[in-house]
Amino acid sequence: MEQLINEIKLKLIDALNLDGMTPADIDDHAPLFGDEGLGLDSIDVLELIVLLERNYGIRLANPQEGKKVFQSVAVMADYVAANRTK
Amino acid sequence: MRKVVCIGESILSPLGATPAENFAAVCRGESALQRYEGMFGVREPFVASLMDRGRWTVPGRTFFDSIVIEAAQRAVEAAGIDPASPRTAFVLSTIKGNIEYIDTQDVTLACSARRLADAFGNPNPAVVVSNACISGLAALLQGRRMLLSGRFDHVVVVGAEVQSRFIVTGFQSLKALSEAPCKPFDAARDGLNLGEAAAAIVLGFGESGWELVDGAVRNDANHISGPSRTGEGSYKALRYVLKHTSPEELAFVNVHGTSTLYNDEMEAIAIDRAGLLDVPVNALKGTFGHTMGAAGILESILSMHAVDARIVLPTRGFSELGVSLPVRVSAQAGTTDKRAFVKLLSGFGGVNGALLFRKGGAAC
Amino acid sequence: MLTIKRFASIPCGTDLTALYRATVGDYPKFFKMDTACKLGFLLAEQLADEPRFTPREDRAVLMFSTCGSLCNDRHYEETVREFPSPSLFVYTLPNIITGEIAIRNKYEGETSAYVMERFDPETFVALVEQAFQDSVTASALCGWVDCRADDDYTAFAFLVERGGNGKEFNVDNLYGTVNQ
Numbered sequence: 001m002e003q004l005i006n007e008i009k010l011k012l013i014d015a016l017n018l019d020g021m022t023p024a025d026i027d028d029h030a031p032l033f034g035d036e037g038l039g040l041d042s043i044d045v046l047e048l049i050v051l052l053e054r055n056y057g058i059r060l061a062n063p064q065e066g067k068k069v070f071q072s073v074a075v076m077a078d079y080v081a082a083n084r085t086k
Numbered sequence: 087m088r089k090v091v092c093i094g095e096s097i098l099s100p101l102g103a104t105p106a107e108n109f110a111a112v113c114r115g116e117s118a119l120q121r122y123e124g125m126f127g128v129r130e131p132f133v134a135s136l137m138d139r140g141r142w143t144v145p146g147r148t149f150f151d152s153i154v155i156e157a158a159q160r161a162v163e164a165a166g167i168d169p170a171s172p173r174t175a176f177v178l179s180t181i182k183g184n185i186e187y188i189d190t191q192d193v194t195l196a197c198s199a200r201r202l203a204d205a206f207g208n209p210n211p212a213v214v215v216s217n218a219c220i221s222g223l224a225a226l227l228q229g230r231r232m233l234l235s236g237r238f239d240h241v242v243v244v245g246a247e248v249q250s251r252f253i254v255t256g257f258q259s260l261k262a263l264s265e266a267p268c269k270p271f272d273a274a275r276d277g278l279n280l281g282e283a284a285a286a287i288v289l290g291f292g293e294s295g296w297e298l299v300d301g302a303v304r305n306d307a308n309h310i311s312g313p314s315r316t317g318e319g320s321y322k323a324l325r326y327v328l329k330h331t332s333p334e335e336l337a338f339v340n341v342h343g344t345s346t347l348y349n350d351e352m353e354a355i356a357i358d359r360a361g362l363l364d365v366p367v368n369a370l371k372g373t374f375g376h377t378m379g380a381a382g383i384l385e386s387i388l389s390m391h392a393v394d395a396r397i398v399l400p401t402r403g404f405s406e407l408g409v410s411l412p413v414r415v416s417a418q419a420g421t422t423d424k425r426a427f428v429k430l431l432s433g434f435g436g437v438n439g440a441l442l443f444r445k446g447g448a449a450c
Numbered sequence: 451m452l453t454i455k456r457f458a459s460i461p462c463g464t465d466l467t468a469l470y471r472a473t474v475g476d477y478p479k480f481f482k483m484d485t486a487c488k489l490g491f492l493l494a495e496q497l498a499d500e501p502r503f504t505p506r507e508d509r510a511v512l513m514f515s516t517c518g519s520l521c522n523d524r525h526y527e528e529t530v531r532e533f534p535s536p537s538l539f540v541y542t543l544p545n546i547i548t549g550e551i552a553i554r555n556k557y558e559g560e561t562s563a564y565v566m567e568r569f570d571p572e573t574f575v576a577l578v579e580q581a582f583q584d585s586v587t588a589s590a591l592c593g594w595v596d597c598r599a600d601d602d603y604t605a606f607a608f609l610v611e612r613g614g615n616g617k618e619f620n621v622d623n624l625y626g627t628v629n630q
Contacts, residue, residue, distance in 0.1 A: 017481040041312075181543060188524065215562065217545045217563055231583050237576070255539075326586065
């Protein structure tokens with residue numbers, strides 16, 4: 001799981017252009033959205049949906065579903081581990 | 087100040103080739119919105135209002151350039167002006183123009199504008215207003231400004247949009263498209279439909295007819311794709327044009343009404359803040375879809391025809407109010423004896439616009 | 451009369467990330483922008499006057515180019531066949547540059563984007579002057595940001611105001627300022 005968490009962090013940094021950040025800068029359990037944590041916005045949610053499909057073959061039809069999955073990197077990793085098709 | 091008025095107009099859409107045909111189709115509650123599968127090579131099916139390319143494409147021209155020039159030609163003829171005169175200018179409103187040929191051609195919007203002016207032998211620099219979804223409204227405002235600058239006697243404002251894989255996949259990636267015909271301001275609305283159309287208005291000076299009284303563009307300064315939660319820019323644009331009128335004078339506000347959750351709610355907030363909750367509101371996206379660069383011009387022309395016929399057009403797709411404020415959305419056609427209306431639009435980049443139109447002869 | 455209050459330009463070949471770090475540094479959204487928006491954003495930083503970040507409706511943002519969003523359009527098109535990128539698609543509009551400047555600086559006035567065949571000072575000056583027909587507009591950040599490719603662009607902008615003590619905003623002074 002630790003390896004998957006690290007991998008997701010790297011992909012996140014790349015997909016969302018989080019310049020200058022390293023996996024160590026992202027807390028596994030910090031919220032990804034809102035004013036705390038990474039402060040991601042609605043376009044970022046959509047980009048993360050693409051990230052899941054491209055890398056793990058997971059299709060989220062509804063952005064609202066994304067809000068649950070993208071609570072934190074740890075939650076994302078659990079979801080990916082349980083639902084990945086590639 | 088001299089009055090800027092509309093002296094010629096045209097509409098090409100899936101519902102008709104003249105303003106009168108389109109107006110009649112709207113009154114009858116028609117729409118060309120339908121489900122497309124595999125269209126433009128797009129994997130996911132989508133609902134859109136698309137034109138007959140075979141009918142409109144002129145040999146040697148792209149579909150987009152064909153409808154731009156045809157719409158301009160019809161409006162120029164209706165106005166009876168000299169399109170080649172140095173005192174005539176062309177303004178083109180579009181968002182993506184010929185983008186479907188991005189891999190093979192020069193698809194800069196400026197190129198299309200040049201071909202438009204060249205088609206009429208017009209010597210002036212062709213200007214494109216590309217202000218996202220309010221482009222058509224901004225282009226009409228630009229045309230008015232060019233006339234008032236004293237440099238021109240006539241300005242031909244043409245708006246057009248054609249759909250493509252580029253645009254459809256983009257809106258799909260934003261999860262902004264509805265899988266059914268859209269429902270502006272409705273409780274069950276879940277996204278927009280894209281549409282194709284071309285429409286043109288020739289602006290000139292005059293004392294009678296439809297006056298483009300004034301207009302304003304304002305930014306939310308909030309987010310590049312999400313509408314303001316306070317309707318900031320839309321409210322400010324409305325406030326600006328309301329200096330020239332009062333709610334009692336307005337037949338209706340023809341809103342953007344894309345039927346995305348956030349746009350329609352934002353517009354309701356702006357309408358409330360501007361003190362317009364008692365004025366009828368209607369939207370035409372359930373009829374034509376979102377025709378992007380054409381929308382401001384298409385929807386303005388149909389609104390003029392409605393006031394001329396003393397009716398408030400119905401909002402196709404609307405049945406149950408789904409915004410937080412009691413906006414008076416016209417579900418069915420209504421009647422009016424008022425002689426003015428406001429056209430309202432909003433778009434990506436946080437941009438919002440309002441135009442005020444008034445039929446000449448009414449007291450100011 | 452309109453006068454030129456400030457002028458800024460960014461030469462082609464500038465390391466935009468380095469310029470951002472040297473002059474701003476605390477606006478991570480910068481890294482999400484396409485090149486045209488980065489250029490517009492950095493020009494606006496150079497032109498910004500005090501007080502900053504106070505909402506104002508009297509400042510317009512008017513941006514001009516030949517290529518519009520074409521450079522980023524090509525980046526988006528590359529993603530279309532497999533996984534269309536929403537964050538690239540939102541930059542496929544020529545006016546997003548005006549939105550980014552408005553958001554950063556809380557400029558709530560008019561924002562407009564124009565596309566022209568080439569940089570034509572007469573038309574540029576005329577369109578800016580005409581924007582001042584809006585009675586609320588007291589000043590405008592107006593610029594030419596033409597991004598042909600990520601490493602091939604022209605970018606300059608003026609802060610123009612009603613009245614003021616600067617040189618008159620006309621074709622001659624525009625040429626003089628740009629050529630300096």
